Amino acid sequence: MKSLFQIKTSTDSSEESRIHEDILGVDRPLQIYLEHLAPQEDAIVSLKARGEIEIYSPTHQRIETPAFVPLKQLPSITLVARTFSDRLNDRSLEIAFQDETGYPLSQVQLKFTCLQVCLDVDADRDGVVDRNNPHKSSWKWGREGHGAILIVNTDRDSVHSENQYDEGERLRGLLDLQDSSFMIVRRAGLEELPLGCELYLSVSQETAQRICIYDELENGGNELINPNKTKAKIKQTDRDILLAVKGLSYPDIDFDGLVEITLSLVKDRETIYSDRVIFRVAPWMMTPNTLSPFMVFVSRLSQGDNETFIEDLRKVAAQANVQLDPVPYEYHKDDPWMRDEIEIGYTQAPGKFIHVVLDSPRDRGLDHLTNRQLISSSFGYVIRKSRHSATKLDSFGNLEVSPPVTVNGVNYPFGRIIFGGTRPEIIQEPRRKLKVLRDFFFAQKIQAPFEIFSDWLSVGHIDEFMNFVPAPTAKGFKLILASPDRCYQLLQQLQKAGHSQALLRQGKQLYQKPADISVAEVLANPELASHNQRFQEYINWNRETLKQELGLGEEDIIDLPALFDNDDGRAEAFFPNMVNLLVLNQHLAIPKPFGPQIHQQCQFEAYVEGVLGPLGLVCHFIDDWDPYFRKGGEIHCGTNTSRQPPTQKWWEIEPMFFS
């Protein structure tokens, strides 16, 4: 609370010295120590107020004036004004002292000008800036919660890279404003602030790294606050001032997402009045398979390498009522792994939504993709860079998000992020996702990430052994897992049934050699068997982890036959790996496995249709052998999708699972 001690210092007795002008902030109490003003301890105080001003005793009694009180009973008073002045010095308080005999000893006349400035935001989350919302300076989760929200809409949020901020970055015209949040500096009353009064906007050093604030929006915007500027003077005007706020970086290990902005009314370096607002920067989020897709992206490789594949996939897309967008050469330079270079997530605030591409540090041919208008006119971009070089585990085939789950009573309405890591006790030369990526995922909070084990695969992506498909169950989905065991079972059954000469990979080439191999030959290979037994154990380990972290039971899991070859101790698919499928609503684009045929019917396909068909899923087996399988991936690796976000908003949940 401000105090008016300085009056005491004026001791000469000229008339002027007894008149003191001051600024009073609306609703900001001012304490006056009468005992310091009084000429003698046993004086009688007389108070006379003019204008809308409230006076309280130290015991918070309201004092109506004129009043006469012994100083001892009233050593100090507190003044509060509830309304602003439309004229200078329109409130006054006359403090006079006299002795018991009523002889006047001294007097002071205080004149006040009452000012109100207000910093407003959309604290009630309806997309409209409020008027002095009482909750504007705090942030609360949930439907009944409050607190303003900011989205990051810089083209490049690369906080961890070198040039983390381009000086003087202007708003990119009107478009940029669409994704900005707004603040309003409201003033009323006096058309001009009293002499010596100034308004300042300020943030902490840390906050300045995270946001840009612009004024002069009508002229294209001018930076008030940026990473190099923590404090700015607000231009003198009697009008409301509309400010745009732009987030520069997503929450991360060194940033919890909350930013605080203060508006101060300052006179002679003393803060008379200040108002505070808080924003939370919206997290980056991922969309699970079970959400319906807008668009499927695929590289259109040169020499028509995947032309047939694209046409096959297009027909599946057509049935699923999804569009297919084959990306021209210039954006991929024949890099077929559309899944690995980017993850198409999103970020949102009340009335704002943009897709946001997380760019993998993988940086191969598809790194050019983000030069293209990818998802829509405005989409965000974020990247995390590291001093350490990326491994295959940093590709986003090694990143998934589960559909919504409830685990031991804890609800994850936006699912949980899953990525693959290592098990040093098992793996030599272990690989793990870069820390900058792991930190980023965890910092987004909402999709509570966890790590599983993918380093046993030579490519090291979780989409080589797991995937999610929609299902008409209470949970709404099934986890599908690659299963060598299931594959061996099927092959043994075929052998028993006298089909041991049926061929896998029939008529296909591998390393310039025919890839045909009979059921008998596969079963007669003890090395292959022991390796697959080992790989099955790794998958089982993940199975248990996934059951635990996603609250799944065996009934929620489906095994698809798969076989892995040994590649210096790590695994790579022996035939096209069906689990690496693409989910488009009820339609599944599945790598054609080229399994043993009986009556022209591939037995692997038959099995998969047998287990997935009953879920209302339509299986489309597409030949991806040459363009993808032979290069070490499948359909899921070779495609990417932008999906409809969930209708629920992240700020409406109460993330009880937060650490």
Added chain:
Amino acid sequence: MKSLFQIKTSTDSSEESRIHEDILGVDRPLQIYLEHLAPQEDAIVSLKARGEIEIYSPTHQRIETPAFVPLKQLPSITLVARTFSDRLNDRSLEIAFQDETGYPLSQVQLKFTCLQVCLDVDADRDGVVDRNNPHKSSWKWGREGHGAILIVNTDRDSVHSENQYDEGERLRGLLDLQDSSFMIVRRAGLEELPLGCELYLSVSQETAQRICIYDELENGGNELINPNKTKAKIKQTDRDILLAVKGLSYPDIDFDGLVEITLSLVKDRETIYSDRVIFRVAPWMMTPNTLSPFMVFVSRLSQGDNETFIEDLRKVAAQANVQLDPVPYEYHKDDPWMRDEIEIGYTQAPGKFIHVVLDSPRDRGLDHLTNRQLISSSFGYVIRKSRHSATKLDSFGNLEVSPPVTVNGVNYPFGRIIFGGTRPEIIQEPRRKLKVLRDFFFAQKIQAPFEIFSDWLSVGHIDEFMNFVPAPTAKGFKLILASPDRCYQLLQQLQKAGHSQALLRQGKQLYQKPADISVAEVLANPELASHNQRFQEYINWNRETLKQELGLGEEDIIDLPALFDNDDGRAEAFFPNMVNLLVLNQHLAIPKPFGPQIHQQCQFEAYVEGVLGPLGLVCHFIDDWDPYFRKGGEIHCGTNTSRQPPTQKWWEIEPMFFS
């Protein structure tokens, strides 16, 4: 449905003539009359398709190709493509004819390029532009409803005045965009449209009068559609194009508020593909007394004429936690009637809200008010002008809105607009609100207006005899009415109790003469009595109308003592008219009536406190005699308020009461 009849016309037999290239709209069926293409009736048709294309028979059977069918069985086919092309002519259909012997007769090869263009709006009302929302081309009321919404954010919506539209009005910088709605023209696939293809945006002549559409937002905006331009070409680009849409006029007698916008893909003057969206222009709405106020406006008259009044009012505002904004001379030129020149309403859309000032055709000193930043940085303005000159009934003291009511089961969650008119059978030289105003009110629909009788008053404003105050009842409010009868009752009681010499209007001046008059003198005036009896009948007539139209009972009405003088047959207040009070939350600023006093207690004030106090209302009687009463008005006439809008949104209701 488009048809491919023109092929028939190419009759020469050169190879080229049999190859036909065409554009196909995604999901837009194309019918081909084989019978017109066939060389002979008994031919056999052979069909061979390439690429994602569906073929149907006249009986809607799906036809897989290659197919061989007698022409008789297949006189025509229908083609549909579900996905767009990323390369020219990537779909084809070969139609060959042969005779029964299999001898080839003729053939045509059709090559198709499939295009999809999409015009998107925020049809689900979440403030974000959707992607091809299936409901975007229709509009439905209610929580479960759909349809995009537009607000009018021109500075001056004066459709009915002369210069109704300023050519080439640019967007006023970024600020204007805040209140604009958006559309997105989405394209995908081919980076360039095929030769000869163009995109057009178009609206009807009528719609063009109501909106402006802008492109090139990043460069300050360029007008595509405006009142002088119903059709515009969309610039060639592979990017999404963001368009801003701005409403130019509110619904009115000649405009139901719905605007339809069409995007067409045209080749060689033929429309190949078109997409349609609908917006509803948000209505202008009023805020009832029961909503809590942001700000009270009052003219600060020169020579300090109302300085004391302002200070008294400020103290009431302070207690009600409301701010008071005394407006300087330049904006009112000593026009004290703040209520009469403007009505501060609002308009809103998802994520958008602005206060909107309706400017009365009254046009006295306060007409300058709208040059001032009145409510906030962005507030709208609307005026309705007429060839006929305005009367006192066109002032907005003669305009009110009720709190929410339910009448015979019909719910009016935003209350009903009420304005005063005449009763020709009773009144000579009858006056009525201008038709342009009445039409405007009715056209806004939501607040279902009705007209009552105010022409019996010389000033002719309903706020001279009626008002609403909040009340802790089921309805949430009480209607208060001026009552001569109640006044006479009180005076007679006083006379009985021997106070016949008590003075009304004590110590006050009227027409440069002392205004003092005793209870006895008032009661002894038969003329005054008979006039007030007549005025009471008019009030009673309104009482019944209000009960009917607002679904009120006697228990919802409170009578306040009032007395009227005769002014050429019409009424004017005899002493300050208490019903003309200002409601600030639970606090009432009431004109001090200067009624007869007993023990220094004004008996009129005592009565009013007696009936309003129990409702939790705090009565503040303010002396408005000199600055307002003597000039023919009171506190309500001399003030205006901006109020918090209701939380409910107008588009969420289903207005069953619409005519």
